[in-house]
Structures are given as structure tokens and as C-alpha cells.
Amino acid sequence: MQFLPLFFSLKDRPVLIVGGGEVALRKASLLVKANAMVHVISLNVKPELDALISKTGGQVYTRAFEKNDALGKTLIVAATDNKEINARIAKDAGELNIPVNVVDQPELCSFIFPAIVDRSPIIAAVSSGGSSPVLARILRAKLETVLPSAYGRLAQLAEKYRIQVKQTFSHVNLRRGFWEKVLTGPVADLVFAGKEHEAEALLSKELNSKTETKRELGEVYLVGAGPGDPDLLTFKALRLMQQADVVLFDRLVSQPILDLCRRDAQMINVGKARSDHLVPQEGINQLLVDYAKKGHRVLRLKGGDPFIFGRGGEEIQELTENGVPFQVVPGITAAAGCSSYAGIPLTHRDFAQSVRFVTGHLKNNTTDLPWSELAYTNQTIVFYMGLMGLPIICNKLIEHGMSKDTPIALVQKGTTPEQKVVIATLDTMVKTIENQEISAPTLIIVGDVVSLHSKLKWFDPNLSLSI
Known part of the structure; x- marks a missing residue:
């Protein structure tokens, strides 16, 4: 975050604008609307600007700017058409610790003007940090359509x-x-x-x-956050995220998604990594019950889908036994999200007529799977949590009859800007990643559909690595 968004009270406070043209007039009109006491310094001042300042009790000085003019001002706007003068104003303001905005030079600004949707006292502001004012205005226009006066x-x-x-x-x-x-x-x-x-x-x-709903007993929202891209959230998930009082979230939930939760919600990290459970599952179950019984709306936010290797069933079973109401919101599971963003269809008329989702990390910390059922042709296998067991997975599939040349994909942090795709075969994958930095979360896809990656990859191809 380059700029911290703030709402600044300027009522009856002295503000200085250096410049007298059209840009200065626009800034002055905005500042006057915020009830600031605006003063202008410029060798030439537009009549409309002069009239506005005089009407609102400010002063217009038709001369050059001097450093002493900044003294006592709440903030300063440099709106001249001379970059050297603007830079000097920014320097003087900085030395006096006065916030300054230099028009069209964001690198010199200590504050910037956002694009504003005014529904006073409701104010919405959009900023690009000075990188694209046009884009900020486009977004403001979209907000205008969904925020009635x-x-x-x-x-x-x-x-x-x-x-x-x-x-x-x-x-x-x-x-x-x-x-x-x-x-x-x-x-x-x-x-x-x-x-x-x-x-x-x-x-x-x-x-x-007093007909309010008295929440003596709260409610739990079991919500799937998807594989990482915030744009893949459902509307219902987003609505519940923004009204929950308490949020229990997993390690796999990305920060951009957490940022969409209600700002004043209590955030509790119950993330689990392999053999490292920050909060044991039994403890998570109890937290859900305890907070709900205190009248809170509790969001249980899980990566992917709650009912696909997410232990959601265990959690709602505990809620049911304790009489706690709940809702379940499906999410895009990692297999669907990561395969799509990697350009690997899980089924295809010519390559795979079925798909199986398998956990590569069982409850007893083994990869003791029905290998003979998995080693079929015309089938796609997706392994969740299989990175640590990758050597066993490759060896067992070959051992049970699958060709060693069967393509396999490893998708790291799928659907996010950090996505990385590694393509190899059952025989070469382990060696392929020996000298690469691969970390969870990862998804493993095995089957002939993986061969389509080179033709169908579409998401951030520069981050993909095909071998």
C-alpha cells in the first residue's frame, strides 16, 4: 500500500493552493466543498477561482510563492505549470512537515486526491496511487452506479x-x-x-x-475461499465474509481474500501445515461452538471447498451435536481452480473420461492408497497435499502398471500471481524438481490431459515451466 487512505477534516482550516489556472480551480472547488479556508498564490488567477476564494472567505495573492507562505497551513497544493517551482514547494512543505500534493507528480506528493463518490455523509474514494488517474475515475463511475444518492x-x-x-x-x-x-x-x-x-x-x-433479533445463539458460516484468486469467491461467500464478527481462517487462505473480511472482525489464525497444527482440529471445533454460543456470527474460512479434503464434515458434525446453526458455502476446489489456470482440463473426450480426487497425505501419515484402482488409462488423478509423497506416488503408479512416460503436472500456488507449473513424466518428475524451490500449497495432476498444457496454458505463461 503506497498511500494510507484517510478522511481528513479540513473544516475552517487554512489550506494553500499555489497556482491560478484550471487545475487550481478544480482543487479549490473540492477543498471548499470540504469547508476548508482556501488561500491562493499565483501571478495569474482565473476570474472564476478569484470569485470562489473571495466568496468563501479566503485570500488571493497575485505574487510568487515564498516559503513563509506555507507557515501555519494544514496542507498545500502545488498546481503551477512549472515543475521546478512545484518541486521547490514540495521541498519547502516537506521541511515544515506539511502535507503537500503536487499535481501530476505523484513522486513529490505526501498525499493525493482520490476519485470521490460523494453521498455525504457517506464518502467513497478510489485511488491508483497516482499511477493511473483515468483508471481511478473509471472505477469511481462504476461505484456511482451502485451507490444511489x-x-x-x-x-x-x-x-x-x-x-x-x-x-x-x-x-x-x-x-x-x-x-x-x-x-x-x-x-x-x-x-x-x-x-x-x-x-x-x-x-x-x-x-x-425492541424487535431486534437478539443473538443469544450465533451462527457459523463454513465458507470455501477457493484456491487463492479473490475473483473466484462466490457472491454469498463475500457477503458472509463482510458480516461475520469472528473469522477462523486456514493457512491456505490468501491475504487478498482475508482483506475482504470485515475490517473490525476478530481474526484468528488456526492454520494447519503438515505435522504442524497451530490449533488442533478438536480445538477449532470447540472454538466454533464457543463463539457461536456467545452470540457471534462466526466465519470458518477454508481454502478450496470445505467438503473436499477440508474437514468441513467434522466441523459441522460438532456444530450439529451442540445445536449451533450453520450455513455451508461451497468454494472452487483446488483441483478445478489450479487445473483451469494451468490450462489442463481434468476431463477430455480424447484423453480422460473420469477424474479422481485423492489425498496424498492420509490420516495415518502414509500414502497407502488403492494404487491398482488409480493406475488406469483414460483417467485423470488429482493428488491434494502430495508434495512430500511425490516419490512414492510416482513409483507406485509405475509399479502398478501405469506407463513411466505418463505426463504429470505439479501446480504451485495455483490461480495466484505466484503460480508455477512444472511438467514432466512419472519417471522424471522427482529429478526435475530436485534443484527447484517448490513449496506448498501444491497440486499434482497425473494423466494424458497434462499433455494439453503447452497448447492451452493461458494464465501468466511467463511463470510456467515446461520440461
């Missing part, structure tokens, strides 16, 4: 009753439940329909009757 009126109504709601419901969970009901239910619908008086009457009625 009525959201501002809804926020004003909520602000009006905020203290009263806090006095009525002493527990934060009860307040949150009440507001969620108000802001997503009939009250919000009335505001969006332009019936603010009716909306306020209904809100007051619900507040007085």
Missing part, C-alpha cells in the same frame, strides 16, 4: 438515532443486529423510495418495540 439520506437518518440506539441496546451485538435490520430492511426501502418521514416513523417504532 439515497444512501446519504439513510446515513443521516441513522446518525439522528445513533445515540438513542446506543442507550437502548447496551451490548454491541444487539446494536449491530438492530442496525443491520434497519439498514437492509423496510426502513431503507422507504428512504430509497423518497419517503423519509415514513422511514423515520418505522425506525422509531422498531426502536421502541
Whole structure:
């Protein structure tokens, strides 16, 4: 993150703009809208800018900028058409520890202006860190279409009753439940329909009757986070991620996905690696029950799909035995995601009419699998958690009749920018990766469909390695 997004109160604070052209006018209009006291210094000032500053109580100085002009200012905007002057302003501001924005020179900025969606008091801001202002404006336009102006009126109504709601419901969970009901239910619908008086009457009625959902018993959301790419999340998964109070997440859940969870949620890492369980499975089960019984909405976030080698069945069995309500949201399992991003179809009319998902790491820490059933032709085998057992997998498949020339793929961190694909055969794969840095999570795909990788690979081909 190059810039930390902040919402800065400028009400009645002195702000300096150096420059008097069209760009300075745009910046001044924005700052005036934020109730800042704007002053302008420039040898030439547009009449519209002069009128705006005079109307709002600021001062216009038709002269060159001097360092002393920066003293006492809350922030400075350098908007001249002279890069040397802009650089000097940035230097002077930096020496005085005053935030400065230099138009079209992000490398000199200590703050930048985002593209803004104004639904006051709701404000949404989008920034590219100065790398692509046009892209930021495009994204702002998309936000404009999904944020009706009525959201501002809804926020004003909520602000009006905020203290009263806090006095009525002493527990934060009860307040949150009440507001969620108000802001997503009939009250919000009335505001969006332009019936603010009716909306306020209904809100007051619900507040007085205390008809909020009292969450004496919470709920658990068992959600599949997919193989790593945040764009592969389902809509339902994202909605539950953003409303959960507590999040228990696995090691395989990528940081970009965790960043989509509600910002104020309690985050608990229960990640498991081979022979290294940060929290034992029994402990995870108990945490889900305990937090739910305290009235929390608990998100159990798992890489891939909860019911495919994710031990989701064990967790909901514990919830059922304790009378805890739950929802299960499927995710794209690693086999589907990684094979697709590697350009390897799991089934193909000419190569494989069936596919088998197999764990390469069994409960008893062995790879004691039904090898004779796996060593079939016209079948694709996908091994989860098989990196440590790769030599055994290759040897056993050959030993039970599979050709040593059968292609095999190892997909590391599939669907992410760090994806790496290694292609070899059962006979050569172990030697192929001897001098390569391969780490979990990895997926192993065995079968003739792997031969299609060279033709069908489409995702970040520069990160793929074919042997």
C-alpha cells in the first residue's frame, strides 16, 4: 500500500493552493466543498477561482510563492505549470512537515486526491496511487452506479438515532443486529423510495418495540475461499465474509481474500501445515461452538471447498451435536481452480473420461492408497497435499502398471500471481524438481490431459515451466 487512505477534516482550516489556472480551480472547488479556508498564490488567477476564494472567505495573492507562505497551513497544493517551482514547494512543505500534493507528480506528493463518490455523509474514494488517474475515475463511475444518492439520506437518518440506539441496546451485538435490520430492511426501502418521514416513523417504532433479533445463539458460516484468486469467491461467500464478527481462517487462505473480511472482525489464525497444527482440529471445533454460543456470527474460512479434503464434515458434525446453526458455502476446489489456470482440463473426450480426487497425505501419515484402482488409462488423478509423497506416488503408479512416460503436472500456488507449473513424466518428475524451490500449497495432476498444457496454458505463461 503506497498511500494510507484517510478522511481528513479540513473544516475552517487554512489550506494553500499555489497556482491560478484550471487545475487550481478544480482543487479549490473540492477543498471548499470540504469547508476548508482556501488561500491562493499565483501571478495569474482565473476570474472564476478569484470569485470562489473571495466568496468563501479566503485570500488571493497575485505574487510568487515564498516559503513563509506555507507557515501555519494544514496542507498545500502545488498546481503551477512549472515543475521546478512545484518541486521547490514540495521541498519547502516537506521541511515544515506539511502535507503537500503536487499535481501530476505523484513522486513529490505526501498525499493525493482520490476519485470521490460523494453521498455525504457517506464518502467513497478510489485511488491508483497516482499511477493511473483515468483508471481511478473509471472505477469511481462504476461505484456511482451502485451507490444511489439515497444512501446519504439513510446515513443521516441513522446518525439522528445513533445515540438513542446506543442507550437502548447496551451490548454491541444487539446494536449491530438492530442496525443491520434497519439498514437492509423496510426502513431503507422507504428512504430509497423518497419517503423519509415514513422511514423515520418505522425506525422509531422498531426502536421502541425492541424487535431486534437478539443473538443469544450465533451462527457459523463454513465458507470455501477457493484456491487463492479473490475473483473466484462466490457472491454469498463475500457477503458472509463482510458480516461475520469472528473469522477462523486456514493457512491456505490468501491475504487478498482475508482483506475482504470485515475490517473490525476478530481474526484468528488456526492454520494447519503438515505435522504442524497451530490449533488442533478438536480445538477449532470447540472454538466454533464457543463463539457461536456467545452470540457471534462466526466465519470458518477454508481454502478450496470445505467438503473436499477440508474437514468441513467434522466441523459441522460438532456444530450439529451442540445445536449451533450453520450455513455451508461451497468454494472452487483446488483441483478445478489450479487445473483451469494451468490450462489442463481434468476431463477430455480424447484423453480422460473420469477424474479422481485423492489425498496424498492420509490420516495415518502414509500414502497407502488403492494404487491398482488409480493406475488406469483414460483417467485423470488429482493428488491434494502430495508434495512430500511425490516419490512414492510416482513409483507406485509405475509399479502398478501405469506407463513411466505418463505426463504429470505439479501446480504451485495455483490461480495466484505466484503460480508455477512444472511438467514432466512419472519417471522424471522427482529429478526435475530436485534443484527447484517448490513449496506448498501444491497440486499434482497425473494423466494424458497434462499433455494439453503447452497448447492451452493461458494464465501468466511467463511463470510456467515446461520440461
